[in-house]
Amino acid sequence: MTLAANGIYWSVGGAAILSDVSLDVRPGEFLGIIGPNGSGKTSLMALLAGIRKPQRGEVMLDDKPLLAHGRQAIARRIAFVEQQAETTERITARQAVELGRTPHLGALTPWSKADDAVVDRALEEVDMTHFAGRLWHTLSGGERQRLHIGRALAQQSPILLLDEPTNHLDIGHQIGLLQLVREQELTVVAALHDLNHAAMFCDRIAVMQGGHIVALGTPAKVLEPQRLADVFGITVDVERDSAGGCFIRYRRPDPRPAKLKLVAEAR
Amino acid sequence: MTADRPLLLRTGAALAALVLLLVALGVGAAVGETAIPLDVVAKTVANRLWQAGYALEPIDEGIIWNYRLSRAVVAACCGSALALSGVILQSLLRNALADPYILGISAGASTGAVAVAILGIGAGMLTLPIGAFIGALVAFGLVSVLAVRAGRGTSAIILAGVAGSQLFNALTSFIVTKAANAEQARGIMFWLLGNLSGVRWPDVWLALPVAILGLLVCLLHARALDAFTFGTESAASLGIPVRRVYVVLIAISALMTAVMVSIVGSIGFVGLVIPHAARMVVGVRHGLLLPASALIGAIFMIAADVLSRVIIPGQVLPIGVITALFGAPAFALILSQRRSAL
Numbered sequence: 076m077t078l079a080a081n082g083i084y085w086s087v088g089g090a091a092i093l094s095d096v097s098l099d100v101r102p103g104e105f106l107g108i109i110g111p112n113g114s115g116k117t118s119l120m121a122l123l124a125g126i127r128k129p130q131r132g133e134v135m136l137d138d139k140p141l142l143a144h145g146r147q148a149i150a151r152r153i154a155f156v157e158q159q160a161e162t163t164e165r166i167t168a169r170q171a172v173e174l175g176r177t178p179h180l181g182a183l184t185p186w187s188k189a190d191d192a193v194v195d196r197a198l199e200e201v202d203m204t205h206f207a208g209r210l211w212h213t214l215s216g217g218e219r220q221r222l223h224i225g226r227a228l229a230q231q232s233p234i235l236l237l238d239e240p241t242n243h244l245d246i247g248h249q250i251g252l253l254q255l256v257r258e259q260e261l262t263v264v265a266a267l268h269d270l271n272h273a274a275m276f277c278d279r280i281a282v283m284q285g286g287h288i289v290a291l292g293t294p295a296k297v298l299e300p301q302r303l304a305d306v307f308g309i310t311v312d313v314e315r316d317s318a319g320g321c322f323i324r325y326r327r328p329d330p331r332p333a334k335l336k337l338v339a340e341a342r
Numbered sequence: 343m344t345a346d347r348p349l350l351l352r353t354g355a356a357l358a359a360l361v362l363l364l365v366a367l368g369v370g371a372a373v374g375e376t377a378i379p380l381d382v383v384a385k386t387v388a389n390r391l392w393q394a395g396y397a398l399e400p401i402d403e404g405i406i407w408n409y410r411l412s413r414a415v416v417a418a419c420c421g422s423a424l425a426l427s428g429v430i431l432q433s434l435l436r437n438a439l440a441d442p443y444i445l446g447i448s449a450g451a452s453t454g455a456v457a458v459a460i461l462g463i464g465a466g467m468l469t470l471p472i473g474a475f476i477g478a479l480v481a482f483g484l485v486s487v488l489a490v491r492a493g494r495g496t497s498a499i500i501l502a503g504v505a506g507s508q509l510f511n512a513l514t515s516f517i518v519t520k521a522a523n524a525e526q527a528r529g530i531m532f533w534l535l536g537n538l539s540g541v542r543w544p545d546v547w548l549a550l551p552v553a554i555l556g557l558l559v560c561l562l563h564a565r566a567l568d569a570f571t572f573g574t575e576s577a578a579s580l581g582i583p584v585r586r587v588y589v590v591l592i593a594i595s596a597l598m599t600a601v602m603v604s605i606v607g608s609i610g611f612v613g614l615v616i617p618h619a620a621r622m623v624v625g626v627r628h629g630l631l632l633p634a635s636a637l638i639g640a641i642f643m644i645a646a647d648v649l650s651r652v653i654i655p656g657q658v659l660p661i662g663v664i665t666a667l668f669g670a671p672a673f674a675l676i677l678s679q680r681r682s683a684l
């Protein structure tokens with residue numbers, strides 16, 4: 076089961092969001108995608124998920140163009156958790172997870188006990204069994220996000236795409252959620268904001284800037300002070316441990332020149 | 343989950359719904375300016391369908407068969423179709439305020455009818471319902487083009503519908519003001535408010551197949567509609583062919599609305615309120631919500647029709663007045679409850 080982007084291009088209203096992006100996702104790996112706001116992470120995720128069609132180039136699944144597989148076949152292989160999908164419908168937590176079974180159901184394959192078992196297990200995985208009967212609008216942002224992940228797990232697709240899955244979660248839930256995903260025997264592609272989380276959980280990291288992938292490799296190789304300065308405009312120290320891991324320590328920027336300070340000018 | 347209920351329970355529920363509907367139809371045929379006992383209604387049906395040969399007053403039998411029963415069946419079809427259209431539009435557009443009228447179909451139907459009735463477009467070849475049907479389709483086409491040009495987003499189609507409604511309402515007013523005499527204008531006003539008085543059996547043979555087709559198409563897409571809970575991208579990632587589902591469901595909802603409006607005129611609030619009421623009873627899963635909305639819509643319209651006939655003795659109110667009188671406060675209530683729940 077391999078997913079790859081070959082020279083894909085995507086633009087909105089004439090402005091290129093992604094240009095010439097190529098990426099091979101290796102089976103079983105946890106691939107992180109990092110980059111500043113507007114660098115094209117979310118668009119890349121949507122193209123990899125087959126929700127949008129690249130205007131040039133091709134996303135390939137098992138050496139066949141992704142969209143040639145058909146919607147349902149894609150959904151059985153790729154589960155996608157988008158950013159902040161919300162609803163005003165009065166559905167329960169369990170019903171939200173049950174939606175994950177959609178690609179496995181049809182006119183001739185109705186809901187069965189096996190589907191119930193999958194949903195039970197997914198709720199357990201994301202630690203939401205005790206909230207199964209709660210209504211969506213009564214749940215916190217973190218609980219909702221865990222249910223989205225639960226829905227993706229209930230989909231039982233071997234590839235999991237996550238667009239900034241830890242947004243709005245407290246630090247405990249951020250790490251817990253990434254660990255939960257890491258423990259699954261799945262191929263994972265996740266757009267992440269926190270560089271240390273990317274360093275902790277990812278096998279490889281792709282760095283995006285201005286719609287291009289500017290670096291791709293292991294965290295230790297990719298997360299270099301100079302590159303992070305170029306891409307994010309930040310000053311960092313990177314500490315490396317003997318196991319090949321790394322930790323990023325952010326440095327406070329130098330004070331700005333007085334003429335840029337509005338408050339100083341006002342005085 | 344609807345599908346994991348035992349088959350027996352589901353069959354039982356379906357039978358109970360059918361019995362409820364038949365009772366409502368019977369009551370709809372029995373109540374009126376002259377009340378006719380239910381057993382006479384049943385015997386009339388038996389006489390007409392199976393040549394049962396019961397001895398009945400010809401006048402009673404005539405009233406029931408030729409006027410009230412056809413009227414009740416069309417009311418039921420109309421209520422079901424408008425409610426189903428409302429469910430489809432609210433779910434697909436993820437907008438609690440969406441209903442068939444927001445797409446401008448009713449306004450287009452009115453314009454079509456007025457064009458035929460007053461301007462004589464079609465040179466006598468077109469009847470008023472056919473004119474309304476064509477007008478509805480033209481309006482839907484225009485609104486669709488507008489929506490696509492505006493970006494196909496959730497709000498785009500609503501805004502396009504509002505624009506379309508305004509345009510066609512203005513056209514209707516223009517035609518009525520310019521060309522109609524006082525008597526014509528009064529008749530048009532009556533029709534615009536929704537009216538079942540002219541309904542006969544030929545109307546049933548148009549309304550019933552469309553309502554049944556609509557229900558079947560909707561039920562086939564129940565899971566797809568569920569998948570729209572978190573929006574179109576989420577639906578696509580769950581394996582739903584979003585564009586095809588959109589086209590099929592919007593088209594069937596337009597067809598249902600256009601046919602019903604062409605028979606009985608524009609009836610507001612049914613498509614808006616009934617789906618909300620059904621959600622309160624059976625929840626948000628479409629496997630249950632669709633049949634429940636169809637049933638509640640049918641019964642509501644039969645009841646509204648009965649009320650419109652008996653509320654002022656010797657006079658028939660436009661049914662749209664009744665649905666609005668009940669629908670508007672009910673909708674206000676639903677809105678405020680929804681708000682406090684969120």
